[in-house]
Amino acid sequence: MKTILPFLLFLFGGFLYSQTTFSGSVVDDSGQPIPGANVIVVGTTTGTVTDFDGNFTLTYSQAPPFKVQASSVGFETDTKEVTANNQNLTFTLKEGTSLDEVVISASRTPERIFESPVTVERFGLKALKTTASPDFYGGLENLKGVDINTNSLTFKSINTRGFAAFGNNRFMQLVDGMDNSAPALNFPLGNLVGMIDTDVQNIELLPGAASALYGANAFNGILFMQSKNPFDFPGISVSIKRGVTSQEAAGTNPYTDVGMRAAYKFSDKFAAKVNFGYLRGTDWMANDLDDKNLAGGTRETNINYNGVNVYGDEVSTNIHDVALRLVELGRAPAGSESLVPSVNVSRKGYDEMDMTDYVAESVKADWGLYYRPWANDFEIQYVGKVGRGSTIYQGAQRYMIDNFTMQQHKLEVRNDNFFLRGYITSDKAGDSYVLDVAGPNLLAKWKPHDVWFGEYTGAYIQSTLGGATNEEAHAIARQTAETGRFIPGTPEYQNAFDAVISDTNFLTGSKFQDNSKIYHSDANYNFSHLIDWAEIQVGGSYRRYKLNSFGTIYTDAQGPINYSEVGVYTQIQKTVMERLKLTGSIRYDKSELFDGFFSPRLSAGYTLGEDENHNVRASVQTGFRNPNTQDLYxxxxxxxxxxxxxxxxxxxxxxxxxxxxxxxxxxxxxxxxxxxxxxxxxxxxxxxxxxxxxxxxxxxxxxxxxxxxxxxxxPEQVTSFEVGYRGKLKNVTIDLSAYYNTYQDFIxxxxxxxxxxxxxxxxxxxxxxxxxxxxxxxxxxxxxxxxxxxxxxxxxxxxxxxxSSTEVNSYGGAVAVNTKVFGNFDLGANYTYANFDFDKKANPNFRPSFNTPEHKVKASFGNTELFKNFGFNLAWRWSDNYLWQSPFGDGEIDSYHVVDAQLNYTVPSIKSSFKIGASNLLNNEYATAFGTGNIGSIYYLSWTINNL
Structure with missing residues (x-):
């Protein structure tokens, strides 16, 4: 015992000595704390993040000396050496530029935006804090080359490089690696069931084709949203936003947006988090009563009127043909058909405001369990997401998406060199119905169409025989046929309306059902830790669709429809001559319904200048899009x-x-x-x-x-050519790009x-x-x-x-300039040009639906620290006029300009920040598509508590 006891004490003392605890703070070059900064022991995965006040404490199981590095997005890193236990460190991070930020999406590997082989946009924590939009998703609209088409208050559709639609199935959206598209609809419903503001870590956006790495649906752009890992961002965050929406048609109505995030790191091996979000407001009311067929006139002056946001008046027939049938059946005098002109007459429909309550709502929750069995970078994740929402969607028709639910469940294994994930996405249509279908069937509830037109034509004949003029005869005919009409607000109308929107037979009702699913798995391995001469990656994916709409949307009345897709890819990346970065990628995809398709991409980037502050790049790539589930079934x-x-x-x-x-x-x-x-x-x-x-x-x-x-x-195909330049000129950064796309086999x-x-x-x-x-x-x-x-x-x-056999070419470019003025004021501006062409003479019936303004200009001006703890930001956007084409209808969209603004104040003592802001501050109502409600203003006050 005399021998063993000293030995044990020696070991115990050595153990205590090897536990080094140090603390400190991370601030910017003006002395302001940087919350959420990463502090990590160099060469290890041991680290932490700073709290709301920029402070941290970290324990490392080794004796000094060792080096520690602090970093944060938008700042240059700082490294210091720990030489003693209980040492206090202060890291001062110098603010960098947007080109110094690190992205992963462009090459599936970390790299600076400055060196990215293709155009990429990033929206990080700083942009989230300073955005003048009510939420982060709306803030994406200020990125260069990005359009957001506002379908409704809670449903915005991102568009890059043209050919846009609200159901934009040429654009992919990934949330923590999961495709956020609804299986039944084939496109993401904006952020309706996406992420909450307090859980956003960063967002990256790739405009243009990305099929070489991301497969069939990454055809015209892809958005990556990454949430905060509870190992790196433990703590509780709460965001409360209250305000009003203001629109001429809908008036002033309350607006509420609440988000909560709770994350806890139980140990170096296990962490968990949960998020909850709730948004409710009154949607932008659509009340365009102009004639949809551009024939002009009103319900009172146009006998074949078809209002844009009126449903049921599309039921139309030629009353001369009706007269012939009446005579043939002996219900009208012989020869009286000669008194009836060969003109079309439509029924009187119901306005959209009588067929929906315009409640816009989003309720979403997600949770995650994260396990690191060896307390290093090897991690096992389970993530679950569920969301329910109500919104209005416009495709070929107007849809009331009511109590629509979607859920996702993911299991992923990953470390710094690989990932293997699988997830399931399922949706349920809830109480959703089609307005364009509800209108005609609601009319038929009180009077079948053939009866209505028979009464109209019979009354026209009788009044004409009685000496009435053509105009008088039409007026008498409509008055006769309209007898018994259900009036909105009456019990008769409400009972009929409830019956129609709960009936799944589209010949008599308008409700659609769905419980479709997508099963997806993908994997990637990066060999850079094993191979020195180049960075090589390989990966692949598998997807299986299970369509189950019970015959209401798809031809699946006899049972679900199943089919699958598989893809594999590889990429090699190498820097030669120290400044030339070459990247080559190729992917092979095969749907069981079509022949396989290869998608190659080649790119080169060269760094110029004595200080290596200039980079030029060029790339060529191909992309393809498999027909989506609706295109097929x-x-x-x-x-x-x-x-x-x-x-x-x-x-x-x-x-x-x-x-x-x-x-x-x-x-x-x-x-x-x-x-x-x-x-x-x-x-x-x-x-x-x-x-x-x-x-x-x-x-x-x-x-x-x-x-x-x-x-x-x-499948449709695209070949894309792109060139670009990124550079720093003193305190000015420039990022510009130009592209030329050739499309074939347009769906x-x-x-x-x-x-x-x-x-x-x-x-x-x-x-x-x-x-x-x-x-x-x-x-x-x-x-x-x-x-x-x-x-x-x-x-x-x-x-x-x-x-379509028509070959379509699109081309355009964008440039962004950012700088500091008057000391520490941020000033940025960007311009985007987009256009297309095809042989219109040879293809007079082709409707390209480019739906994109030719010119867009955006600018922002702000200061994160105008004075202590106080900042502001102004954002301005101008859009050129353009023609909107869609199966729902075509129309000219007027040019518009919008100003968003916000003031923010931070109170460190209560770990809170307050923001007062306005979207469309000047209340200049505008539209981004034909048939939707005009977009009004949102005025709000928010309180965010960030207890990291």
Whole structure:
């Protein structure tokens, strides 16, 4: 014992000696604390982050001396040496520039923006703190080259480099590596079920094609959102934002946005976090009552009026054809059809404000368990996310997304050199319904369409026989047909409306169901720690879709539809001649529905100047986009036709019976009912131009140009060329880029008409003279049948999903300049140019839907420390006018300018910051798309407690 005891005391003393504790603070070069700065022992993974006051304490299981490094985004690093236990250190970080910030997305490996091989934008903690927008997602709009199309208060869609839509399935959004797209909708719903402000660590955005590393959906841009790891950012944060929204149509209404983050590091091996967010407000009300078909007039002056934000008035028919049927059935005097002009008349619809409460809401939560079994960089993560929201979405139609829920569950294993993750995404449509479908079916609840048009035409005939003028006859006819109309606000209307939006049969209701899922896994390994001569990465991904809309959206009434995609890639990166950085990537993707596709990318970046403050870059890459689930498998019956997907096995699952006209039964020997499958749209249809063509047909023409038969859909492709420059000139940084893209096999929609009877393959109009009805007798039987089907509405109108043969080129550029003025004031400005071209003469019917302003200018001015603990920021945006094209409707979007502003004050003693701000400070209402509500103002006051 006398021998062992001293030895144990020696070991114990050595153990105590090897535990070194030190503390200190991290401040900027003006002496202000930097919260959330990383403090790490050089060469190890042992570290911590500073608290709200910039202070830290760290214990390291080694004896001094050793080096410690402090770093924070937007600042240069500082390194100091620990020489004794209980030493106090003060790190002073000099503010750097945006080009010094580190990004991962461009090459899947850490590198400075300055050296990135492609254009990349970053939105970090400083930008989050100073943004004048109400939330971080809206703040992305101030980045160069970025458009945000505001669909509603809680649903914003990011667009880069043109060809935008609210359902932007050419753009990918990843949250902690998980694709944030809803399985049923194929695109992210903005930040509706995304992240809360207090959990955002950084955001990176790659405009343009990124398929070489990220696969099929990274076609026109990709957004990366990374949350805070509880090992690095423990503590509690709370954000409370209250204010009002102001819009001329909706008035002034309360706005609430609350977020809470709680993270705890239990030990060096285990940490956890949980987040919760709640947002509620009144949506931007859409009340455009202009005629959607640009015909002009109002409901009172235009008998075929179709208002933009009015639903049900798209139900329209030719009353002369109705008169013919009434006479044929003996319900009108013989010959009275001659009194009825050949004009279209539409029903009176319901305004959008009568069909939705405009409640915009988002409730989201996520949680994570993080385990480091060896207390180093090897980490196992489980992350769960769930969100529920209500918003308005505009695609081919206007949708009320009500109580829509989406959840994701991820398991990931990673360290600094690799990751392996798998996750599941599922959604439920909740109480969502389609406004464009609800309108016609709501009208039919109180009076079926054929009854309404019969009453209208009968009253027109009777009033005309009584001596009324044309205008008087139409007025009397509408008054007669409108008898019994359900008035909004009455119990009759509400009962009918509730019945329609809860009915999943689109012939009588408007509610859609969905419980689709995506199963995804991907992996990446970086060999840089094993290979010295170059950095090499390999990776791959696998995705399986399970579509389950119960037949309300997809052709899955008989059971879910399953299909899968797989991809593999590799990248090599090497710096030669000390200043030339070369990167080469290639990826191979294969969907079980299509042939495989290679996506290569080559890039080079060269650093210039004595101080290496200038970098030029060039790249060429290809990208592709597989048709999404709706492009492939939609089978949606609407009041105006059928949306049918372009997968070659889709149409056979979509079979519907249709009533045949009395004329065809009596004169053509057709049965009373005929079943038609969706394949008719692709193998037995006529184009949408056939009606106009028949009226002016030349008898010497066989009419083959009127054959529709859309081609089955296939992937679209893009080849992108880009050059750029990044540089520092004293206290000025410049980042500019230019690109040229060539697109092929654009996925587009066509409208075709598939007759109930008659073989389109035998359609031949040779000898047909529209001025001589007797000429029909000389045509073959199939052609006669098809003409009769068109005249008697014995056809199905389909919207198909196919590819355009038109080659489209887009091109543009952007430049951003940032500097310090008047000492420590931040001043930044950027300009973006975007345009496109195609052979319009050769493709007169092609609608590119570029939907992007040609010119955009943005600027910001602020100071994070105008005086102690007080800062401000102003942001201004101007957008050129542009044409918006979409299946919902086309219209000119006026140019606009917007000013956002905020003042912030920090109170370190209570670890709080206060902000008062306004989005669209001057209340100049504007729109970013045709058919949406004008965007008003948000005025708010926020209080954030950051107890890190």
């Amino acid at each position: 939609i089978g949606l019956v609407t009041g105006l036709g059928v949306l049918i997907g372009g997968a070659n096995d889709n149409g056979d699952r979509f079979v519907r019976p249709y009533e045949v006209s009395q004329f065809a039964q009596n004169n053509l020997g057709q049965p009373s009912s005929i079943s038609q499958s969706g394949t008719a749209a692709y193998n037995n249809s006529l184009s949408s131009t056939v009606a106009a063509g028949l009226a002016t047909h030349n008898p010497s023409n066989n009419g083959s140009q009127y054959i529709g038969n859309s081609s089955y859909v296939k 587009a929609n066509e409208t075709v008409a598939a007759p109930y009877y008659g073989n389109v393959a035998n359609f031949d109009l040779t000898g047909y003279d529209p001025a001589n009805p007797a000429s029909v007798a000389g045509l073959n039987q199939d052609t006669q049948f098809i003409l009769a089907a068109l005249q008697n509405d014995d056809f199905v109108r389909y919207q198909t999903y196919t590819n």
